[in-house]
Amino acid sequence: MTVREFIAKWKASTLKERSASQEHFIDLCRLLAHKTPAEADPTGEHFTFERGASKTGGGEGWADVWKKGFFAWEYKGKHKDLIAAFAQLQRYAIALENPPLLVVSDMETIVIHTNFTNTVQEIHTLALEDLEKPEALQKLRWLLTEPERFRPGITRHMVTERAAQTFAELAQTLRSAGHTSHSVAHFVNKLIFCMFAEDSGLLPGHLFTRMVESIQSRPAQFADRARLLFAAMRHGGEIGFGDVVPWFNGGLFDDDDALPLDAVSVAQLLACAKLDWSDIEPAIFGTLFERGLDPAKRSQLGAHYTDRDSILRIVGPVVIEPLEREWSASKIEISSLLDKGTAPARKKAEGCYRAFLTKLRAMRVLDPACGSGNFLYLSLVELKNLEHRLMLEGEIFGFQRDFHQIGPHNVLGIEINDYAAELARVTVWIGDIQWNMKNGVGYSTDPILKKLDGIACRDALLTRAPSPQPSPARGEGAIQPEALTMDADASPPTSPLNELHGTQAPHGPQAPPPFMGGSVAQAPPPFMGGGWGEGSLWLEAAWPEADCIVGNPPFLGDKKMLAELGEDYVTRLRSRYKGRVPGGADLVTYWFEKARAEVEAGRVQRAGLVATNSIRGGASRRVLERICASGRIFNAWSDEPWINEGAAVRVSLICFAGNGLAESECKSARLDSKPVSAIYADLTGPAERAGFEPGPTCDLTTATALKENESVAFQGPTKGGAFDIPGELARQWLHQPNPHGKSNSEVIKPWANGQAITGRWPDMWIIDFAEWSEDQATLFEAPFAHVLVNIKPDRKFSPEKGMRERYWLFKRSGADMRLAISGLSRYIATPEVAKHRVFVWCPASIASDKNLVVIARNDDTTFGILQSRIHELWALRMGTSLEDRPRYTSSTTFRTFPFPTGLTPNLPASSYAGTPQAEAIATAAQRLVELRDNWLNPPEWVERLPEVVAGYPDRILPKPGCEKDLAKRTLTNLYNLRPQWLQNAHATLDAAVAAAYGWPADLADDEVLGRLLALNRERSG
Template identity: 50%
Template sequence: MNPRDFITKWSAGGPAFKLNERQGAQAHFIDLCRLLDVEEPGDADRYCFERGLTKTGAAKQGYADVWLRGHFAWEYKAPGKDLGGALQQLMMYALPLENPPLLVVSDRLRIEVHTHFTGTPSERHVFPIEDLARDEVRARLKQLWSAPERFKPGRTSREITEEAAQAFAGTAKRLRDAGIEPAKVSHFLTQCLFCFFSEDVGLLPSRLFERLVGVRIAPDRLRTQLQSLLETMRDGGLFGVDDIPWFNGGLFKDVEVPPLSTEDVAALQKASSLDWSAIDPSIFGTLFERGLDPSKRSQLGAHYTDPATILRLVDPVVKQPLLSEWGTVRDTIAAALARSKKHGDKAYRDAQAAFIGFLERLRTFRALDPACGSGNFLYLTLKTLKDVEHQVNLEAEALGLERQHDVTGPHNVLGVEINEYAAELARVTVWIGELQWRIQHGYAFNTDPVLQTLHHIECRDALINADGSETAWPAAEAIIGNPPFVGDKKMRAELGGEYTERLRALYKGRVPGGADLVCYWFEKARALIEAGTLQRAGFVSTNSVRGGKNREVLDRICTTTRIFAAWADEEWVNNGAAVRVSLTAFGHAQGECRLDGQGVEAITADLSASTGSADALDLTQARALAENTLGAFNGIQKTGPFDVPGEQARQWLSLPSNPNGKSNAAVLAPYRNGMDTTRRSRDMWVIDFGWEMPEADAALFEAPFEYAEHTIKPVRQENTVEALRRDWWRLWRPRPEMRRRIDGSSRYLVTPEVSKHRVFAWLVPPVLPDKNLVVMPRSDDATFGILHSRFHELWSLKLCTWMGKGNDPRYTPSTTFETFPFPAGLTPADTAHQRTETLADGTVIPADLPAEVRPRAEAIARAAKRLNDLRERWLNPPEWCDRVPEVTPLGMAHSPYPDRIVAKPGHEKELAKRTLTHLYNAPPAWLTKAHADLDAAVATAYGWTDGATLTDDEILRRLLVLNRERTAKV
C-alpha cells in the first residue's frame, strides 16, 4: 500500500472512515504495517492483537488492541472519540503488558505516541494522517518496530530534578542572606515547588503559577499575589476567575511570603518554566534538602544514592512478604470461583470477601522509617505498596472479581526525623510520589482535599525524649531506613558530649560502648520484634556493623530472631560522600535467606553465609583469648594539632636547656601514623607533655609550650568535651600502658589500623605510634612472622571491619588480634616477658622457649627476618638514599632517636615510589617466595603438614577450632 492510498482510505470521508472501533482497529493496523513495510502481528507470546488476561467465566478481555513485547501497546478509538480514555486504559494495564516503553493511541485520523520509559518524563508525539505522505514521518513511525529507544526523552527525570533543585538553591541563599529565617525560607520555597508541580500535572489551572510570576510584576505586588494564591490553596475557592481545589495537607496551613527582590522574581520565573511533573521523588527530597537547608548547601552538587539500592531492602521487608500472603489468598479466591455457578452466588461472595479482606490488610499495613530524612525510603515504600495493590487488583480482575481503588496511600508510611527541613520535604516527597503514581497508572486525583495531612511523619528525636527517657516509635509492621552514619569516635563531636553520655547510659546493657550510632536503631527494632509488636526491619549501615563492638548488636539479633536478607558490602552515598555499607534485613520472614542476592541456609552476625550445621564455619563464634590479653594496643590519640614538622622539632632540640634544666627532648618525639608505614615517613614529630604533667611544669618547656598555647589551646577550647578543654596541653589518649610496654625495647611491631594490605613493620623507641597504628609490644622475629603469615592475614580479614571509599580492612586489637589463636608455645602469654635471644645470624627469638617449641620458633623467625631484610633493601636501596643520624639535643652525648632516611640528590622521585603499598600492589616473585617460605614455617608450627595445599576456608575452620578449644578451657 502506498501513502496516497492509505490516506485516501482512512481519512475523513474515505471508504473506511465509518467503520466502528472494533471493525476498524485491526484493518487500520494491518494497512499501516504494509505501508511502513514492517512485520504484522502473528505471535501470541510476542506480537499480537487483543493482548490481555482471561477472566474466569468470561470472554477474553483485550487490554491492548495491539501489543509488541518490549516495544509498544496500542489502543484504538473510533474517529472523534477521546484518546485520553484510551491512554488511561493502557496506563492502568501496563503491568500485565510487561510495561512497554511506548503507549500508542489512535483514532485512525492521528497517531499519538506517549513515551513510558522508566526514569524519564513522558513525552507525546502526534502524527496526523496527512503527514504520512512524508518520507521522514513514515521513517519515524517505523522506529516503533525497529528502534523504540529512539523515542526515549533526551533528559532524564533525574536531570530535571537536579536542575530544579539548583534553581531553588540560589533563591534560598539570597533570601537567607537578606535576613529571612532559614525555616521560613524553606517553607515558602517548598510551597512554591509544590505549586509548580501542581500546575504541570493539572491540579492548578493551566500555567497559573507560571503566568503569575511570568508577567512584568513588581516584587511587592507579586508577594501579595503569591500570598493570596497560597491562602486560596489552603482553603479552596476562587483565585481571580480560576477555581482552586482545596489542597489542605498541612503544607499550606501557615502562609507567609517573604519580601522578594527582582532577582528572586526572575529566579521564580525561570523555575516555573521547568517540567515539574517529571521530577523524580526518589531523589527529590535529598536534592531539595541540600538546597534549602543552609547546613547542607555544600552537598548540592554531590552524588546521591541509587533508588535501586534502597529497593534491595524494601523488597524483602515489605513487598515479598505481602505478595507471598496474596499468593495464598489468590489460591483461595481461585478455588472459590471454581465452585461458583453464577455471579453473586455464595462461592462468588466468598471469593470477593477474601479479596476485600486482603485489600483491607493493605489499607492497614504500616511501614515506618525512624530516621526518614527527606523521604526517599518513604516514597519507595509507598510506591511499592501501591504497586502491590495494583498487581493484586489486576490479578483479582483476571480471576473475575471487581477492582477496588484507593486502598493504599500516604497513610501507610510513617516517619520520624529530627531535622525540620527534611521532615517537611519528606511529607512533600510522599505527596508528589502519590500524585505521580496516580498519573502514571491512569488514576484520577483525589481533590477533597488534594493532600492528606501527614502528621504521622513526625519531627522529633528517634532515640531520646526531651525528659531523657527512651522514645517510643509509632506502631508498624515493617521498619526500613537509613539511620545516620556517625562512628563511635565522632559521636561526641557531632552530637555533643552531654547527649552522647545520656544516650549511652540510657541504652547501657543493650548497645555496647564503642558502637556506632546506627546500632541504636538496630537494637530498638530488635527489641520490638522480640516483643512481638514488629515483624521485620531493614537498615542501611556502614559495613563496619559486621565487626567490632557493632557486631554485638547483630549477635543479639541472631539470638532473638534471624537475619533473612543482607548485602554485606555495597557502595553508597552518604551526605554526598562515597562510603561502603551493609544492607541488613531481620525479623520474621518465610523462605530461604538471601545474601548478596544468592540463596543461603543462614546468615551470621558478620553477614556471611552459614549452612546452619554444627560444623559450619561461623567465625562469629570466635571469642577473645585470655592468652592474647595486652598483646596489642592502639597508639596515642592527639585530638589537636600536637604534630609539628621535623625541621621545627630539630630547631627546638637545638635550643639551650629550659628553666627547669631539661632539654626539649623530654617533650618531643618522632611520630608515625598509618600513612608513614604504608608510604614513606612524613618526618613529623609530636609535642608530648605526658599524661600527668601539670600545666605549670609544661610551661617550663618554653618553645614547645608557647607553640601549644598559640596553636593547640584555641582548638581544644572549642571542643565539647570538658576534659579536653581543661587539659588542653596533653594528648587526649597518651596510652600509658602501651608506652610502658615499649619503653626500653629495642623495637616494636605496628600494623596500620586501616590499610589496603595487612602489613606489619618495625618502629624503634622513642618513636611514638599514632592511634591509627595498632602496636604489638614485641621485638622478636617469630611474632613478626606469625602475624605476617597467610594464616593471620586470613583471620584478620574475616574478623575485621571495613572502612571508607576504598573499603579497606580495619584491624582492631579486640576482635582481630585477641581472638587469633597463635601456634602453641608462641602465644602472647608465652612471650609476655619480652626477653629475647639473638642468634648468630642476627635473628631474634623469644628467650626461654621450651625445647619442643624452639625449632619451630627459629624457623619462623629466620623466614620472617629474611622477608623483612629483603623488603628493607627494596624500600631503601643504599644507592638511592643515605641514613642520616638524627639531631643530638643540646647537652646530650648522642642522639636518642633513630637515623633518618634521606634521598640522595637526583633520586627523590624514585625513592618516593618505594612504599609498602606499591610493593604489595604488584608483589614481585622474590616477595611471593619469601611469604611462601614464611607460611610454610608457620604451618609447621601449627602441626599442619599440608599447609601449602589448604584452602582459605579450611585454614579458617582449623583456626576457629583452636579458638573454641582454648576458650572452652577457660
C-alpha cells in the first residue's frame, strides 16, 4: 500500500471504531513494511490486538493494540474525543507494563504521547496529510521499531532544577527589596502553584502567564492583578472578561497578599512562567525550592539532593511491601473462591477484595520530621500506585471499578521549619494532582486543594504544657500538677530546633503566620516563666495516630547539640527522655525512641528512619538496643551515601517493627539487601549459611566492658580554643625567660592529632596549663598573653560556665589520662577516626589531641595485640564510623576487647615478660614498627635535628630535593599501598597473637568475632 492509497482510503472511511481499528493498524503495517501482530507474534504474548481483560465500563481489552516495551494504542471513531481515549490508556498503563509510548487515533489523526520515566512528556501529532512527509513516516517506523528515538532530552530533574534556580533569583530580589523572608516564601509558594496549575490545565488559558505579560510595561499593576487572581483562587469565580477560575484554596490562598514587583522582578517571573511546570519532580521539588526560599540554605543551591530510590529503601519495606504481601495472600483466597463458580462464593470473594481496599485506603503514613515533603510525597505516590494496581486486578476478577480514594489525607507530617512545612504541603498537592492526571484519573474539585492540616508546623519532641487559668491556690478549683496534660498541637513558637533549621519566629513570639497551619500557643503565666527557661513546664510532644512512620530526622551530633540548640533546650530534652535516650546520644535518636515507643504501644505497625551511621555504636546505639529488645529490625542498610543539607554524608537506614511482626516478615529480614536471620543493634547480622539458616551467633552489641581493661585507654584532652601554636613560635618562647625562672617548656609541648599520626607531623605545639591556677599561669608570660588575646574573648560567649570562668584551661584537661601515663617513657596512640586502624608509639613528651585514643602501656606485647588482625576485626565491628572512616573509642572498642589470657592490661608487663607468647608478639611488633619507621623516614631522605631544648623528640626534616617524595610517606599511603613486606610483617604478628589465644591463624572473620564474644561473656559473667 502506498501513502496516497492509505490517505485516500482512510479519509473516505466512515467505519465505526470496532470494525475499523484493526484494519487501520494492519494497513499501517503494510504501509511501513512491518509485520502485523499476528505475523510477528502468533501467540499474542508481546504484540497483539485487544490486550488485557474486559473493561468493566464496556469493551474488550485495556488497549486496542499493544507491543510490549514499545507502545499501547487506543482507537476511537472519527472525530471522537482523543483526550478521553488518552485518559483511558493512562488508567491502564500499569496493567500494560508502562510502555514508553501511549498512542491514540481516530483514523484521521495519530497522537503519540511519550511515557518515559523521569522525563518531561512530549506529544507528536500526525494528521493523515502529514504522512506524505518523510519525517512523519519515520516517526511511525520508530514507533514500531525504535521507541527510544522518542525519549525526550530533558528530564524532570532538569526542569525542576532550572525552575528552582530561576525562582531563587526572584526570591533573592524580593528579599533585597526589603521584604521579610517569610512573606517572600509564602508569596513565592502561591506563584509556584499558579504556574503549575496553568501548565496542568487547572487554570484556564495560561491565565497567569497572560497576566504577567500584560503588565510587563506597567509593573506597578502586578500586585493588584495578583491579588485579584489569588482572591478568585480562594473562592472560585470569574476574573476579568470570561476567565472562570476554579475553587482552589486548601489554605494556600487563605489570604490574597501579593508583593509589589519592579520591572526586573516581572521579567524574572515571566522567565519562570515560560517553563513547563506540569512536569516538575515533587520528589526533589521541595528540597530545591527550600534552598532558594530559605536564606539560611541559599548556599546549598546547586548541591546534590537525595534521590527517589534512596527514599524508597525506607518507604518500600515499611509502607508498601507488607501491603503487597498481604494482597498476594488475599488474591489466592479470592481466586479460590471464584473458582467455585457459585454466587455466594463470588460475593465472599468480592467482600474480601473490598475489605482489603478499605484497609489500604485507611492507611496513614507519618513523617515526624518531614522537611519539605519528599518522604510524604513518595509514600503517597506508592500508596496510590498500589490502589491503582488493586483496582485493575479487581477488574480482572470481574469486580466493578470504583473511584480512587487515596490522597493527601493519607500522609501526615510534623516540621518545625516554616519554610519547609508549607513547601511540604505544596509538594504533596502537586504530587497528588500530577499522579491523577498521569493516570487518567482527573482531579478533585470544590475545592481542588483539600486542607492539609495533617502537616503541622511544630516541635516533634517537646511541647509546652497548656497554661492553667487563674484559680485559687487552695480548695475547690485549684489546679493540680497532674492536671497539666500534654497538648499535641501546642508548639513552642521559637523552638531551638527551628533555629537549627535557620529560621526565626515570623510574627512575634506567640503567633505563627496563618499559612503555617500550626496552632497558636498561649503565653505562659508569670509563675511558669517563658521561653525555654526554668519556669516553663515542657512535656513530650504527642504524634498523630498513624499506621507507619518514615522520615529523615535532623542530623546533629551530641557534641554540637549544646552549641546549636542551647543549654536550656538540651537540658529539658534530656530530662524529658531520661532513661530512654542516654546522655551523649545524637539528636536523631530521639525520633527513633519516640517511634519505638509508638510501635511498642501498638499505635504504629512499622517505622523506618534515617540516621548517620554513627548510630551503630556509642551512646546512640543504646536506642537501637531498645528497639531490638521491644521489637525487631527487619530491614536495614548499615552504611550508605546520603545527601543532608546539600552535603554528602554516610547514613544508616533502619526499618523496625514490634514483636508482633507477621511470621512472613520475620523470615524476610534483609541487611544491605541480603537475607539474614537477624539484624543486631550495631546493624550487623550473624554469619549466614544456605538460605536463612543462621551461622555462629555473633551479636557483638551484647559485649560488655571488662574490668581488666579499666583505666588504660583514654580520649585525649579537649582544647576548647586556639591553644595550638606553630613550631616556629614555640621555639621562640622556649628561649624566653619568665619572672619565676621557669622555662616555657613546662607549658608548651609538641602536639599530635589524628592527622599527625596518619599523615606527617605538621610541627604544631600546644599551650597546656594542665590544672594550674590563673595566678600560676600568668607567670608564663608569652603563652598566657596568647591566651588572653586568642582564647579569652571567645570563651566569654560560651554557654558553659566552666569555659567562661577557667578560660586559660582546656575544656577537658584529661587529668585521668595524665595520671595514667605519668612515669611512662612512651604511650600507644591511635586516631579516633581513620581509614586504617593503625597504632603508633608516642614519646610521653608529646601532648595528644581529643581525636586520639591514648593507651597507657609501654610494652611491645600490648602494642602487638592492638595492631593485630584479631583486634582490628573487633574494632571495626564495635566502633562506629565518620563518613567512610571507622571510629575507635576507649569505651565501646577497647574496654570490651578480651586480650589473651595472661596478657590482659590489668597485669604489669613484667608479669609476662619472657613468656613465649609475649616474646613472639613483642618481637613481631618491634619488627613491624621498625620497618614502618624506615619506610616513613628513610635515612637517605631525612636528617634528624635535636630540639632547641632537651626532653623533646628530634625534629625530622627532609634533605634538599627530597621534600616532595617525603611528603608522600604517610601511614595512610603505606596502608593504601600495602606492599608485600608490610603484609608479611602483619602476617607474622597475626600468627603470634592468634597463638597466644590458642587459635589457628586462619580463622574466618566471623569465627574470630564469635570466639572473642564468648571470651567477653565469660570474663564479664
